[in-house]
Amino acid sequence: MKLGNSLALVVVLALAAQAAVAGSVKGKVTPGNSVVYLEGASGPVQAPADKKVTMDQKGLVFQPHILVVQVGTTVEFLNSDKVQHNVFWPSISGDKKKTHNMGTWPQGERRPFKFTDPGVVPLLCNVHPEMSGYIIVSPSPYFAETGADGAYTLANVPDGDYTITAWHEGKKVQSKKITVKGDTTADFTLQ
Amino acid sequence: MNRIYAAFALATTLTVAGLLLSAAGQNPQATGAHAGVQPAKMVIPGTDAGEHAISSAVGPSWLKHLGLTVSQTHLGQMGGSSPATAQKPASGANDPAATVNLQSMMQRFLTTFRSNPEQAAGALHQEFQATGSDLYRWNCQACHGPEGKGFDPEINSVVGPVQGTSAKMARDRMIARGIEADDDMVNQMSELAATSLRDRLQHGGKNMPSFDYLRKDEVEALVGYLEKLAGVPPTQRDGLLVPESAARVGEHMTRGTCHICHDATGPGAGMGQASIPSLASIPRDHSLSGMVHQVQYGSCSTLKLTGGDVMPAYPYFTEEEIAAAYFVAYSARQ
Numbered sequence: 001m002k003l004g005n006s007l008a009l010v011v012v013l014a015l016a017a018q019a020a021v022a023g024s025v026k027g028k029v030t031p032g033n034s035v036v037y038l039e040g041a042s043g044p045v046q047a048p049a050d051k052k053v054t055m056d057q058k059g060l061v062f063q064p065h066i067l068v069v070q071v072g073t074t075v076e077f078l079n080s081d082k083v084q085h086n087v088f089w090p091s092i093s094g095d096k097k098k099t100h101n102m103g104t105w106p107q108g109e110r111r112p113f114k115f116t117d118p119g120v121v122p123l124l125c126n127v128h129p130e131m132s133g134y135i136i137v138s139p140s141p142y143f144a145e146t147g148a149d150g151a152y153t154l155a156n157v158p159d160g161d162y163t164i165t166a167w168h169e170g171k172k173v174q175s176k177k178i179t180v181k182g183d184t185t186a187d188f189t190l191q
Numbered sequence: 192m193n194r195i196y197a198a199f200a201l202a203t204t205l206t207v208a209g210l211l212l213s214a215a216g217q218n219p220q221a222t223g224a225h226a227g228v229q230p231a232k233m234v235i236p237g238t239d240a241g242e243h244a245i246s247s248a249v250g251p252s253w254l255k256h257l258g259l260t261v262s263q264t265h266l267g268q269m270g271g272s273s274p275a276t277a278q279k280p281a282s283g284a285n286d287p288a289a290t291v292n293l294q295s296m297m298q299r300f301l302t303t304f305r306s307n308p309e310q311a312a313g314a315l316h317q318e319f320q321a322t323g324s325d326l327y328r329w330n331c332q333a334c335h336g337p338e339g340k341g342f343d344p345e346i347n348s349v350v351g352p353v354q355g356t357s358a359k360m361a362r363d364r365m366i367a368r369g370i371e372a373d374d375d376m377v378n379q380m381s382e383l384a385a386t387s388l389r390d391r392l393q394h395g396g397k398n399m400p401s402f403d404y405l406r407k408d409e410v411e412a413l414v415g416y417l418e419k420l421a422g423v424p425p426t427q428r429d430g431l432l433v434p435e436s437a438a439r440v441g442e443h444m445t446r447g448t449c450h451i452c453h454d455a456t457g458p459g460a461g462m463g464q465a466s467i468p469s470l471a472s473i474p475r476d477h478s479l480s481g482m483v484h485q486v487q488y489g490s491c492s493t494l495k496l497t498g499g500d501v502m503p504a505y506p507y508f509t510e511e512e513i514a515a516a517y518f519v520a521y522s523a524r525q
Binding site: 060082083086088090091094095096097099101104122124125126127128129130132170172 | 344347351352354355360361364365368369370371372373376377379380381383384387
């Protein structure tokens with residue numbers, strides 16, 4: 001084989017190898033302030049970073065109102081208020097068997113919980129029933145929270161077949177199958 | 192009532208104290224500050240003291256316990272000298288339609304205590320019906336306000352915690368938010384909230400005193416009223432009536448409201464001093480009508496100029512309720 005041809009072959013092979021990793025999913029969710037996540041990543045899924053994630057209760061509201069984490073993450077629930085607060089969830093993604101009561105505790109105390117089930121966790125406080133918050137547990141490392149404009153980007157997604165889910169408070173969750181190949185688009189209009 | 196006050200002006204407070212004290216067989220003696228462990232039982236002859244014995248406030252005021260002055264709390268900012276034009280409750284213990292109510296019993300007491308101490312004592316212990324809203328006014332309103340909303344951030348609202356006790360409200364809220372909930376779980380959470388509410392009343396907390404002197408039926412009637420304040424759908428506690436007596440009303444008032452600021456025993460207010468008179472000193476130093484006026488109108492405004500602690504006005508208490516407190520206050524002698 002002539003040298004020129006084998007060089008060309010190597011370059012083409014290298015380019016093909018890169019394209020298999022650098023996929024992404026972009027899109028828009030209507031209305032905004034939504035959460036999007038992927039499910040069905042093939043191959044080993046990297047574990048969540050060993051970082052402390054906190055859900056606080058401050059000023060009689062859950063802060064942040066929406067928290068998105070990867071499955072396997074431990075969330076620390078903190079009470080920063082002078083009053084006692086309680087944290088419980090009645091279900092996870094509608095599964096009532098996954099209900100859990102973290103208990104009621106005073107200012108300054110933190111209680112951890114490791115989320116091993118993916119889905120939507122609606123947080124409530126039974127001392128202040130008007131309080132509400134959400135933890136969205138993504139089954140994969142590919143998740144994003146949109147801004148008010150609803151735009152999102154999931155970067156570095158390996159090409160492949162996935163299920164993409166969009167959630168917005170008060171709207172019906174929507175999921176659809178997508179095939180990620182390079183830059184892929186997925187838009188949602190939630191009802 | 193004015194006629195009765197006039198009759199009162201004839202008798203000095205000491206005579207009153209002397210009569211009741213001698214009836215109880217004890218020596219009139221203004222003791223110094225003495226925080227007893229057991230509350231003193233006011234024993235009046237002619238009644239079954241066991242059933243009707245009431246206990247008086249004991250020890251230093253709740254504010255002293257917290258290390259606060261009145262001016263540092265919302266009570267000191269409410270100001271005195273406000274006209275007693277607040278809506279006087281006309282139901283429950285003060286129900287004019289009831290043949291036996293607080294007003295008739297206090298009137299009978301005040302007209303008979305000199306001539307017939309035994310009959311007067313009977314009037315103090317005669318039972319009539321009271322409501323949860325009465326109990327709230329006597330024990331809770333001074334701190335938590337007329338609607339239970341408290342005074343943020345010093346005093347918490349009771350609305351949230353009471354709403355948490357309603358399984359129905361919780362279920363409705365979850366449905367409105369599109370959240371799936373298991374009935375058992377909702378019931379369990381609301382029962383936990385109900386237990387913790389009663390626990391709070393029983394033991395108090397860091398900033399809230401304990402109300403362990405409330406009977407079980409009084410607690411339920413009170414919770415029934417709290418449910419009303421919190422907008423919770425009515426439960427079997429709604430409008431619950433409980434037996435009370437004039438003596439017991441005095442106990443609610445002194446232990447539930449007065450003792451927040453006034454020590455049970457100790458010196459009276461000094462001239463030019465920023466001091467709060469002890470409960471025991473009030474019937475010794477003040478006439479009934481003087482005290483009624485002070486409670487309904489608050490401290491005179493010049494007191495603020497001399498740096499004294501200003502007593503807020505309590506226009507939501509009736510004259511008879513204040514009178515009942517007057518006669519129980521004097522019993523806080525040990």
